[in-house]
Amino acid sequence: MKHAFRSLAKSPGFTAIALLTLALGIGVNTSMFSLLESLLLRPAPFPRSTELHQIIANTRQGARYQFSEVETREIRERISSFSSVTTFRYNQTALAEPGRPAERVLSILVSAEFFDTFGVQPIVGRAFTADETRPGNNQVIVLSHRFWQQRFAGSRDVIGRTLRLDGETVTIIGVMPASFDWRFLWGMAGFWRPINYSPDQLNSRTYRTFNLVGRLRPGITPEQAVAELGPVAANQLKDFPKDYNDLSYRVTVLHKAQMDDTSRQILWMLLGLSGFVLLIACANLANLQLARATTAMRDLAIRAALGASRARLIRDQLVECLMLSLAGGALGILFAYWINRALSASIRIAGEPDGLGLQLQGSVLLVTFLVATATGVLFGIVPAWLSSRADVVDALKSQSRGSTSSRGQHRMRQALIVAEVTLALVLLGGAAVMQRGFAKFVQKDPGWDTARLLTGTLPMPEKRFPQPADRIEFHRKVLARLAALPGVEAAALATGVPIWGYGTDRQIHTEKQDASDTRNLPLASHVMITSDFFNVLGVSLLEGRMWPADIKPDDPKVIVINQSLARQLWPNQSAVGQRLASINGAENTWSEIIGVVRDADSPGEIGNPSTPYQVFRPLVHEPWSWVRFAIRAPAPAALVESVRRAIAEVDPDLPADEVLTVPQALDRSNHNLVIVARLLIGFALLGLVLAAVGLYGVISNLVAQRTGEFGIRLALGARPSDVLQLVLQHGLQLTAIGLLLGFAGAYGVSRLLNAIMPRMVSPDTLALSGMAALLFVVAILASWFPARRATKVDPLIALRAE
Structure with a gap:
């Protein structure tokens, strides 16, 4: 311990860089594990909570x-x-x-x-x-x-x-x-x-x-x-x-049942990618240790000559690495605490911030200790083993402290740089693909007007509105009051709007399909709407017509379907005039199709919807007690309070809820995804900096070890540009190998992101190529400065040292 402490104290620059690198790598991992523990692993706060299980039905x-x-x-x-x-x-x-x-x-x-x-x-x-x-x-x-x-x-x-x-x-x-x-x-x-x-x-x-x-x-x-x-x-x-x-049941322990599959996969992905940051940090520290061991080779040789065993030399270096890693782990906990505070204030649970309660629990601290210990062994064992194998006589003969690097050490350092570049490109590529995918996702045309829309919910107590006629009358009054507001161009009611998804899937069939074959019948989202719904949303009516505004509950059943469903069921003919049945429990309701509208996607849904098909039915034919309103206006945000007052005038005991413009709703829907994207960018930047520092360190050490060689080359007539090219070539060759491996890894990560968020992320070779180019430029800069120093070597001074 004393020897390790004295050794670290003699190299304050190395110790500071090592501690900072470890704090960043371990801190990021500690924070991500803390996030995973809070959301997935921590039991529910109830007595014997592992006995509590949610019963879930698996259906088609x-x-x-x-x-x-x-x-x-x-x-x-x-x-x-x-x-x-x-x-x-x-x-x-x-x-x-x-x-x-x-x-x-x-x-x-x-x-x-x-x-x-x-x-x-x-x-x-x-x-x-x-x-x-x-x-x-x-x-x-x-x-x-x-x-x-x-x-x-x-x-x-x-x-x-x-x-x-x-x-x-x-x-x-x-x-x-x-x-x-x-x-x-x-x-x-x-x-x-x-x-x-x-x-x-x-x-x-x-x-x-x-x-x-x-x-x-x-x-x-x-x-x-x-x-x-x-x-x-x-x-x-x-x-x-x-x-x-296709019904079956499963039971899931309560705390795990509250997390959907997409969120669960994102959490594990974040933990895995944060591990890449730690691996880059470990590779960096192993390189530093190898460079330091090369410099201290004479000291090790003297200790060996005086009787120190190989095991003793390895043990002393491992103790030094463990001291560093544990101290870095302690600093990493402070860094993780800072990240956790930022995440707790940012991530929304149930739509509100400050609900995550990220804490550095005992299990998290234990994992941090184990990670720190493993990190110390990981970046210390190989340098210690290689250093202990050095020939004592050769080391003592050497008059230059920087000239005793073995071929094995040299190859190891090259392999570590390749690994750093590979992992850095995986992080950069993953961040770039998600960022570009997210930008395209929110900018994509969803098939309806998102700029001038105000939406809100209007739940109605079933006790107060027990009969369909009661609900229809309340819907009529609210709709008339909203449409009459100054600044409102059009208003509609519906059981779902695209921004929040439609829900309510039912099986459907045509007259030519067997209704009893329920396993093979298609599903369609069913939405109950008022007649002006498509006009409010700006959804184009491609064929047919809408029902009149004064349609009655006992009028013949009519529906409008979306373009995808029309193409699926009647690919070579018009869907207008056809009959379609919807199965709702034991009911099999037939309706005539009177119109076909353009597909309207949900810009806030990152996974594939349960069905791409939609059936729109008059709200008076199925008057729900829970509806959303949609208002089109030039300045929708300015109407929020007017809308609330208008609904209160109809019934002061039934306030509107979630009154939001579409951009506000999108922000609420995608808020946590934005944080995930920022975390990936943070990981990528950390990886980029660590890889650049690692490459800079390797090339600098190469220049220091080969000072005599460069002096001889210059003395024999080599131009400074030749030396510059020689050093740059070495760094860029390592970078090129890492980029090839990293491109394959980054493409794999983009495929993983696509599997988790299929509607938002897709493999993007342009983004990956851009990140590879960025990393290559950084590698040139990291190699350039030590290469420039090599061209300024004074041949006389270099030859005297030899």
């Missing part, structure tokens, strides 16, 4: 997280793997208080077993009683800790107070602990309330809005639970073939 449309109450009852009654099973549903609730405008608050509607299943009880007040979870008795709520602090300043006198929610008066009976406010599951929820099932919800198999979570019994594995769920799925497929296709 993909993973389905929502179930109907009928399906929930069947699962509860037929399996015994869970000690309890609870359901919950997200619900946007209108909160109206005296003297304040109504606002939307996220609430969670829960079943009777909810708090027992999660194993957490209120810290103030009490949980729901069995009687309060019965239909019609749910006028009670339990507050989230965050809402309690924000709205009531943490007052314990809150119990017994009332709030006005969706036009009903409810009583506060409890407050949950702060640890229960898990934003990954509950979002920004303000309170929990018992589910009040309507008769339709209790008896409908296809009213799927409820999430299903169960707690496994002690000793029961997830595989056993899945095995029990298999017969349930088989019976449902057999008994209700029109409601299901």
Whole structure:
């Protein structure tokens, strides 16, 4: 230890550079592992949370997280793997208080077993009683800790107070602990309330809005639970073939179920690419160690001559490397802390920042220690082994400290530079491909006007609007009020707009297709709209017509389909006048196609949509209680408050929510992707700098070792340009090999990014070529300065040294 400390103290420049390099490499990796641990590995903050599993249905449309109450009852009654099973549903609730405008608050509607299943009880007040979870008795709520602090300043006198929610008066009976406010599951929820099932919800198999979570019994594995769920799925497929296709069930531990596959893949990719930064740092440090070992070869030879064993020499150098790496790891933790603070303030969870809670947990610190130790061994073992093999007599004969580099050391340093250039180009290429792909993605023409649009949501409580006629009348009043606002060119209502995706996939078939062959029928997104919808969005009507604005609920069923669906079903003829059936549970609804519109893509969706086909139906034929409004105006951002007031004039207890322009909505949708792109750029710049420093160090050391040779060449008549060319050629040959390998690696990373985000990123050889050219220019500059020094060698001084 003392020898290692003295050795490092003698070389303050080397020690400072090594510590900085290690701090950057280890710090980036520590931060990325901390991000992964927080989002994927950290258990949910509930007692024995590894027992909590979310039940998920695998269907032809993909993973389905929502179930109907009928399906929930069947699962509860037929399996015994869970000690309890609870359901919950997200619900946007209108909160109206005296003297304040109504606002939307996220609430969670829960079943009777909810708090027992999660194993957490209120810290103030009490949980729901069995009687309060019965239909019609749910006028009670339990507050989230965050809402309690924000709205009531943490007052314990809150119990017994009332709030006005969706036009009903409810009583506060409890407050949950702060640890229960898990934003990954509950979002920004303000309170929990018992589910009040309507008769339709209790008896409908296809009213799927409820999430299903169960707690496994002690000793029961997830595989056993899945095995029990298999017969349930088989019976449902057999008994209700029109409601299901390709159904199976799986269970996923709760904290892992909150992360979708795309986000999970992005996180692992970030961790892997941050590892490339660390590998470049290790290669840099190994090069520094080799250069330092070459300089100190006489000292090592003297120690060997005095009796130091080879194992002792290797051990001393490894101890030195471990001291460096552990100190660098400590600095890396400080660097990671700074990165984590920036990420926590930037990354949005449930649409809001500061919800990530990135912390350097014990597991993260342990991984940092292991990484630092492995780094010390990685960049220290090869230089130590090569140095210990040096011939003692040759080293002692040498009169020049820089002239004892062995052929093995020289080859190792060259290989390390090639590896650094390769990894740097992989990072640069990945960052460039994603950045160019993202720019193209947001600039691509989606098929509709994104510049002059204002959108928002308008949830309607089913209790207040139980009948279709009630909802139709409310839709009519809101639409008339919005269309009459000054500055509004057109307004429409719909159950989905392209910026947020359409959702609601249903199987469809023509008169020539077999309706019973549900496994092979195509899927189409179904959107219920008002007649001016395409005019508002600026979507071209390619063929046919729209239905009139005054269409009635009992008028003949008509639909408009998109261009892709028309081409798929009727490639050689007009789709207008054809009949198309939509399967919604047991219902098989036939409609006449009266128009075909241009495809309208979602610019905020990075993955492939579940289906490229869309069917647009009159909203009066299927009046939902949850709709979005869309307004076209020259200055949409200036209308936000006017729109809110207009809707409040129709019903002051039903405020609009998420009132945003399309650019604002895109920013919200793509915010975290922008952060991912910036992280990749940061990794790439770090890799570029480290590779340039490494190449500069190798060429500088080469010049120092070959000073005598260059002096002799100049003395014998070589021109300075010849020496310059010789040194540059050496550096650029290594760079060229690294670029060839790196181009292949970068192309592989671009293919990986394409698999994760197919609509945004595609392999881009132009971007990769540009990054290779940039790295080549940097390599020229890194080699140029030491090469220039070689041309200024004084032959007399160089020959005297020899």
